[in-house]
Amino acid sequence: MKSFINVEDLGDLKQALAEAQEIKQDRYKYQHLGKNKTLMMIFFNNSLRTRLSTQKAAMNLGMNVIVLDVNAGAWKLETERGVIMNSDKSEHLLEAIPVMGCYCDIIGVRSFAGLKDREYDYAETVLNQFIKYSGKPVFAMETATVHPLQAFADLITIEEYRPTPVPSQREGGICDAMNHSPLLSGGAGGRLKVVLTWAPHCRALPQAVPNSFAQWMNAADVDFVITHPKGYELDPMFVGNARVEYDQKKAFEGADFIYAKNWSNPGVTSPADYGKITCEDMSWMVDTEHMSWTNNAKFMHCLPVRRNLIVTDDVIESENSIVIPEAANREISCSVVLKRMLEAL
Ligand code: AN0
Numbered sequence: 001m002k003s004f005i006n007v008e009d010l011g012d013l014k015q016a017l018a019e020a021q022e023i024k025q026d027r028y029k030y031q032h033l034g035k036n037k038t039l040m041m042i043f044f045n046n047s048l049r050t051r052l053s054t055q056k057a058a059m060n061l062g063m064n065v066i067v068l069d070v071n072a073g074a075w076k077l078e079t080e081r082g083v084i085m086n087s088d089k090s091e092h093l094l095e096a097i098p099v100m101g102c103y104c105d106i107i108g109v110r111s112f113a114g115l116k117d118r119e120y121d122y123a124e125t126v127l128n129q130f131i132k133y134s135g136k137p138v139f140a141m142e143t144a145t146v147h148p149l150q151a152f153a154d155l156i157t158i159e160e161y162r163p164t165p166v167p168s169q170r171e172g173g174i175c176d177a178m179n180h181s182p183l184l185s186g187g188a189g190g191r192l193k194v195v196l197t198w199a200p201h202c203r204a205l206p207q208a209v210p211n212s213f214a215q216w217m218n219a220a221d222v223d224f225v226i227t228h229p230k231g232y233e234l235d236p237m238f239v240g241n242a243r244v245e246y247d248q249k250k251a252f253e254g255a256d257f258i259y260a261k262n263w264s265n266p267g268v269t270s271p272a273d274y275g276k277i278t279c280e281d282m283s284w285m286v287d288t289e290h291m292s293w294t295n296n297a298k299f300m301h302c303l304p305v306r307r308n309l310i311v312t313d314d315v316i317e318s319e320n321s322i323v324i325p326e327a328a329n330r331e332i333s334c335s336v337v338l339k340r341m342l343e344a345l
């Protein structure tokens with residue numbers, strides 16, 4: 001695998017889930033692959049899970065890891081070509097990227113959307129410069145429009161926690177369970193209903209997490225519903241065949257998984273609103289009443305989450321909340337990705 005950005009980069013999802021299960025059972029099985037190979041992680045934005053889980057996955061594979069926080073110690077980087085560089089930015093990304101490429105074998109990039117210019121963000125300008133100029137395989141650690149390591153971990157988590165006819169399968173292998181699974185194989189037990197719900201937040205957040213989650217759920221065989229206030233429509237290339245339901249209660253009815261996330265206005269129906277907060281309706285916060293509309297659904301969120309804005313304490317602390325195993329699976333999704341990238345070097 002040369003890059004990891006979209007769901008297609010992973011190929012057959014069943015195979016990817018089988019590899020995830022294999023690695024989960026023995027995290028150090030491929031320790032030899034990373035010998036004398038270096039991962040460079042570049043952070044333009046903060047992180048807890050991505051930073052720790054990616055580093056752990058790389059260490060499990062025997063890799064060396066270099067982490068650069070661009071905003072803490074590096075020269076300030078200019079990203080736009082053609083700019084007269086007489087501001088506080090001392091170095092251009094067009095020199096910095098090939099230099100970084102000299103010191104490593106694989107590069108992970110975290111670079112959030114600026115949420116000011118939709119065209120610039122959706123062109124994945126920073127990520128594509130890394131792909132073009134680093135000379136090394138690149139993967140997204142949440143870029144302007146996607147967060148594939150999160151979405152892959154979410155898929156693994158849904159597979160592990162989906163209701164199965166035999167309860168013991170939950171503890172068992174992903175693959176064995178998958179033989180009966182409506183998730184990817186369209187099994188006879190009825191399709192899983194997975195709901196992505198917008199929830200309120202005090203700061204404008206990117207669309208990367210919901211975009212990737214939608215992309216991955218469309219690739220899995222689930223009944224996938226997206227619910228949000230009018231005006232928050234995600235880009236059609238990510239919505240795909242999902243059903244969009246503006247009535248949150250209707251969307252939640254019969255759901256097996258509730259995936260909550262805030263995102264700022266994607267500017268699809270109203271370009272001038274791109275990146276803005278255009279709804280503050282607190283009735284969208286996921287509370288116990290919301291969860292009572294579902295089919296005893298599991299609650300998911302990529303974290304970090306602001307309690308009592310997106311979800312109440314009661315729901316996130318409930319037995320049905322699987323946010324911690326979801327975060328734990330970030331190590332597994334990243335291990336599969338790095339393993340494949342190392343194999344392709
Ligand atoms: C980021 C976001 O919403 O994209 C990262 C989530 C993984 N969240 C915040 O900036 C709070």
Ligand code: CP
Nearest residue numbers: 047048049050302303
């Ligand atoms: N879910 C996630 O990517 O978290 P971080 O922003 O802490 O890495």
